[in-house]
Amino acid sequence: RKEVEQDxxxxxxxxxxxxxxxxxxxxxxxxxFFWYRQDCRKEPKLLMSVYSSxxxxxRFTAQLNRASQYISLLIRDSKLSxxxxxxxxxxxxxxxxxxxxxxxxxxxxxxx
Amino acid sequence: DAMVIQNPRYQVxxxxxxVTLSCSQTLNHNVMYWYQQKSxxxxxxxxxYYDKDFNNEADTPDNxxxxxxxxxxxxxxxxxxxxxxxxMYLCATLAGGRYNEQFFGPGTRLTVL
Numbered sequence: 001r002k003e004v005e006q007d008x009x010x011x012x013x014x015x016x017x018x019x020x021x022x023x024x025x026x027x028x029x030x031x032x033f034f035w036y037r038q039d040c041r042k043e044p045k046l047l048m049s050v051y052s053s054x055x056x057x058x059r060f061t062a063q064l065n066r067a068s069q070y071i072s073l074l075i076r077d078s079k080l081s082x083x084x085x086x087x088x089x090x091x092x093x094x095x096x097x098x099x100x101x102x103x104x105x106x107x108x109x110x111x112x
Numbered sequence: 113d114a115m116v117i118q119n120p121r122y123q124v125x126x127x128x129x130x131v132t133l134s135c136s137q138t139l140n141h142n143v144m145y146w147y148q149q150k151s152x153x154x155x156x157x158x159x160x161y162y163d164k165d166f167n168n169e170a171d172t173p174d175n176x177x178x179x180x181x182x183x184x185x186x187x188x189x190x191x192x193x194x195x196x197x198x199x200m201y202l203c204a205t206l207a208g209g210r211y212n213e214q215f216f217g218p219g220t221r222l223t224v225l
Contacts, residue, residue, distance in 0.1 A: 004154075008152075034213075034214075041200075041221075042218070042219075043202055043216040043217060043218050043219050044155065044202075044216050045216070046213045046214070049213070087154065087155075089214075094167075097143050097160065097162035097165075097167065098143060098206055099157070099160070100145075100157070100206075100214055101157070102154040102155045102156075103154055104152075104153060104154040105154060
């Protein structure tokens with residue numbers, strides 16, 4: 001089993017739709033969680049951190065379920081500019097410091 | 113202002129010819145990472161430094177080495193690049209702690225001929 005698993009997609013949705021991505025992780029000692037966005041041939045950029053109580057940033061809502069070891073990202077009112085790959089990232093504190101493990105990403109395509 | 117800088121952005125080398133990729137940061141972060149990312153795959157951690165402490169991933173080939181002469185700079189040396197080493201190489205930094213964001217550089221795209 002992969003340490004961090006995501007559905008690779010692609011998710012093709014019309015503009016204005018609501019879309020949700022899930023991510024599961026295997027390391028129960030994981031401490032913090034993030035969603036990154038990566039555009040084609042660019043570096044990943046932080047979209048949002050994921051807190052235990054869930055958090056919202058504009059059209060984006062992230063949820064964490066520690067008992068089931070999954071993280072979700074909800075995007076409301078999708079825009080064309082939301083088209084990208086969304087990477088689930090899990091952080092575990094090891095003897096060597098923070099180790100972040102990436103999922104393979106979920107590709108989103110928002111269409112007219 | 114750029115916070116994590118990678119040079120060069122594009123690197124072409126020949127099969128077996130050593131190559132060095134560089135990364136510098138203006139954030140004064142104590143942790144620096146090197147990732148390899150191939151097309152349609154997740155970034156794969158090669159190694160990281162926590163201050164001067166080097167942490168190698170178990171599956172990172174010996175062909176890949178790293179140096180961190182000071183807080184600001186970190187280098188990735190590929191001693192004998194093979195065709196399978198063609199990828200995007202991403203450098204990232206982190207301040208340490210549980211919730212701190214990891215900052216990525218723009219990456220160096222390596223082509224091996």
